[in-house]
Amino acid sequence: MAIYALYHTIENINVYHKYMTFNVDLHVHSKFSGDNDADPEETVLQAIKANLYGLAFTEHYSYEVSEYAEHLREKHAENIKIFRGVEFSSADGHCLVFGVNTDRLSIKNASMEEVVSIVNEKGGVVIPTHPFRGNNSIGESVRNLKGLCAVEGYNGYSHHSQNKKALKIADELNLPFTGGSDSHAPQEVGSCYTEFNTEVTQDNLVDLLKAGEYRGVDIRKISRIWPF
Ligand SMILES: [Zn+2]
Numbered sequence: 001m002a003i004y005a006l007y008h009t010i011e012n013i014n015v016y017h018k019y020m021t022f023n024v025d026l027h028v029h030s031k032f033s034g035d036n037d038a039d040p041e042e043t044v045l046q047a048i049k050a051n052l053y054g055l056a057f058t059e060h061y062s063y064e065v066s067e068y069a070e071h072l073r074e075k076h077a078e079n080i081k082i083f084r085g086v087e088f089s090s091a092d093g094h095c096l097v098f099g100v101n102t103d104r105l106s107i108k109n110a111s112m113e114e115v116v117s118i119v120n121e122k123g124g125v126v127i128p129t130h131p132f133r134g135n136n137s138i139g140e141s142v143r144n145l146k147g148l149c150a151v152e153g154y155n156g157y158s159h160h161s162q163n164k165k166a167l168k169i170a171d172e173l174n175l176p177f178t179g180g181s182d183s184h185a186p187q188e189v190g191s192c193y194t195e196f197n198t199e200v201t202q203d204n205l206v207d208l209l210k211a212g213e214y215r216g217v218d219i220r221k222i223s224r225i226w227p228f
């Protein structure tokens, strides 16, 4: 009887696992981006409250400024997974980069095409962010880029109509789409996120992003536009 009960418990865990999603906010800023005063640990605590499986600190311009995340990752390992990337400013607009330390690459003032080519060669991935927000956004030129991993479909600081265009172009280009809050204050984390079907780890994040088995999600009731 006990064995039967145990078997059923294991089976139920497997069934549960099959339908479980792993929600990761792939686009988070803190005061280390230089354009806000968000304390990264407050953001982490808020993300835990919001039931996120993980979040990625993607500060503006530099990968290395998010060094603090290594300590937070250890400290909160029981409750949340913390990843690191960067929101790189290419000459054509912003893009998320994961899997490489962009500070060590010669890509200052590079076009997004050059960034994609160099990052891909090093084994990383590039995802244009808020492609239709206007400022710092690649817009229709995204069509000319080869080698993109995905397009950011849901951005928490873009208007729904702008995200809709991003989703449409991802579909046209046959690319997966991510979601990220683009949070610049702790309470904004998780407004948009990326839903993975597989457990995400430090080791497999880049491979999962390449594999494309995820989708962006927007849980905002009202959309708003980044004021700058
Ligand atoms: Zn941006």
Ligand SMILES: [Zn+2]
Binding pocket: 027, 029, 087, 129, 182
């Ligand atoms: Zn951003």
